[in-house]
Amino acid sequence: MVAEARAAGVPVTRVWAGDRLAWPGIEARVWWPARVIRAGSVPNNASVVLTVDVDGLRLLLLGDVEREAAAELLRALRTEPALLADGFDVVKVAHHGSANRDDELYAATHAPLALVSVGADNDYGHPAPSTVTALRGDGFQVLRTDQSGDIAVLGDHGGLRYVTSR
Structure with a gap:
């Protein structure tokens, strides 16, 4: 992937927790990886996690982190209470909706919309039915790329809307 980029x-740069990225209208903060976690899937738990503000639309992009990294991430996010108090508009669900998740992290985000990026008929059975049920139980509207196709999220904090290709 790096060679193709x-x-x-396309420039390729390693990022770590604490790094900040910016483009016109977009600000992002890297929250993970902060350290290596040897439990679970080491590559998944090394996945990049970002909070992103796009002209007032607040997103939490969870990469492929699993339960172990998600718990560490929640601890880190709690160091800035205003971040969680204000909530997010969208959460990109970790690891294609795997059952290896931290429900407390999702509940803390207060986001109305959860996006699951997943291929149709994948060999892993993602998203796990238990994950979809848990997200809906926390009040998320769940959109899945295997069912909705491409998903475009529009609006700003509190004024969320989306369109899908299906």
Whole structure:
């Protein structure tokens, strides 16, 4: 992937917890990885997690983190109470909706919309039915790319809307 990105002229940079990224209208903060976790899937638990503000739309992008990294992430997010108190508009569900999740993290986000990026008929059975049920139980509207196709989220904090390709 890195070689293909570089061949296409796309810059590739490693990021770590605490890094900040910005483009016109977009601010992102890296929350994970903060350290190596040897439990669970080491590559998944090393996944990049970002909070992103796009012209007032607040997103939490959870990469592929599993239960172990998610618990550490929640502890980190709680160091800034205003971040969780204000809530997010959208959560990109970790690891394609795997059952290996931290429900407390999802509940703490107060987001109305959960997006599951997942291929149709994947060999892993993602998203796990228990994950979808838990998200809906926490008040999320759950959209899945295997059912809705491409999903575009529009609006700003508190004024959320979306469109899908299906």
